[in-house]
Amino acid sequence: MQADRRRILSWLGAAPLAAGGIGPCGPALAQGAGGNWPGRPVRLVVPYPAGGATDVLARALAEPLGRAWGKPVVVENRPGASGMIGADAVAKAEPDGHTALLTITTLVQAPSLYAKAPFDPVRDFAPVSQLGTTSLVFAVHNSVPAATLAEFIALVRSRPRQFSYGSFGTGSSGHLYGEVFNEAAGLDLTHVSYKGEAPELNDLLGGQVPAAVISVMGARPHVASGRLRALAVTGPARAPQLPDVPTFREGGIAGMDSMSWFGLLLPAAAPRAVVEKFSADVNRVLAVPAVRGRMSEMGVVLSGSTPDAFADTMRSDYARWGQVIRTRNIRLD
Template identity: 55%
Template sequence: MQQGRRRVLRQLGLGAAGAALAGTGWTARAQGAAYPARTVRIVMPYAAGGTGDVVARAIADGLAKAWGKAVVVDNRPGAGGMIGADMVAKAEPDGYTLLFALTGLVQAPSLYTKATFNPVRDFAPISELATSHLALVVQPDVPAASIRQLVDYIRKLGKPLPYGSYGLGSSGHLYMEIFGRNAGVPLTHVPYKGEGPMLNDLLGGQLPAAMVAAVSARQHARTGKLKVIAVAGQARSPLLPDVPTFQEGGVPGLERQGWIGLFAPTGTPRAIVDKVSVDVNRVLTNADLRTRMVDLGILLKGSSPAAFTDVVKQEQAYWAEAIRASDIRLD
């Protein structure tokens, strides 16, 4: 077989170099066709039980059914997601160790001087799996029902307005710092270890404002326990269609949405990256899965590796500048 292939290539004038290139192409296609031949591990760089973990396990289950091979979710939390991401960046680039990442992947290098990976250099984007919205909420006794009213209220306070986030360097923290800077109002950050403890204080009256997941905002707005002021993103959240975006409310700079993506280590064969992308995008079209995810505030999307690569580059550049302007460092 190899001798016959080389003979044809010599007749075409391609010689040994051409044979090597052609062999590489055939090998790559063969790798894609044979994949996966064993268990695939998806590293989840956050603790089990959260919304992201639920999404990861649902997608892993869909891939396992499509491939007829086990797909396991391996939770490796710590250091704002950097421990799990670093593990995948250093893994064998054979397609059997993948990374389920959130927006924090592109934020971490600007927040931590000791970050050991570069999102653009060290990972091969596979697909942008989903997006989600964060919403600014306030207690019912805060005399504001819009961005403009909230800005006026903070200015009249004569002191910074405390706000909560689910952790130092979290998207909620970063979004609120951008809001305060662009609206020209003073804020005081109160970090929590997770959204649950933050919501407890918010609902209990100890905290006047916070950025929360849109699904949490909808739940507590329906019962009258919180007021939703605005959502981050270019468009309104389908979970909160009557709530304007920050930009609509007169404060630009918060057009980014949270995203969830699937990555492989850099150097993973293109045929494998493409196969995983096609297969995971097919999983995302499942109607029952889409309905379940909407109930969690997750909007399934799916994209090509090339399109997601562009998103990652744009997001890293945006957050690097936003974090620099906000002067936030976590180490």
């Protein structure tokens, strides 16, 4: 992962960014809304450890934004409590636009898992932009006698209480999607929680757990080798990295069309002009081919959005996942 981070920074430094309107003194970025902001270095908090897709995306944005603004953009990793430690730090930071949060869908899921969350993901943040989306994959070990989602559903129904599925943590997107699938298909799959995708994938490959919800990039090499069989992906369309794998909807299962997202936010009281300038500048960086290509290699489809569109997505997902968590009585405290 360190090599990945060095490589993307090298690519971004060598790419013809000025041609895309984001050179170090590019007028498209330097003028307009936001006044004299930023007046000092911008802190970009990532509430997860270094090396993952969230961290790589943050560093991919930090380099060109720092050059364009003439101020460093410093990535700060603050992991812990399902991303809530870093998120809470940003929610309570000075709302002057110099402290931002780059996070994932967990931001609107985790608070519902606790009796007393330290922040409200809708009330306490100013959405800047959705940055990209990613799908999750429902995969089975190659010993499972099912080649399609329909065959797997029939198999589980024929053998009550004999099958389980893994996720990369209690209350994670993998767990929540698994519970939606369980209910929609009328199954009795037992959830097995892991501390991250690495141990989950290790047990799936070893056959200790017959099925699991995993990332596209975690699944791809093992699907190609035949060790795993990918039965369905979440989202409204097939994942570009696994074009032969149907969506859940294609397999007859509703409720799995939403996407896991990456997003950028500021504290709630940040000036609107700063929010809009930050959003416009970030969206220009997201259009750079080197950035898009590198994140695609990590299973992330970069998209970008307006602040208002991202706010709508957050409100919708907060309500949706909160309902799933309450209905299934999933708790972390």
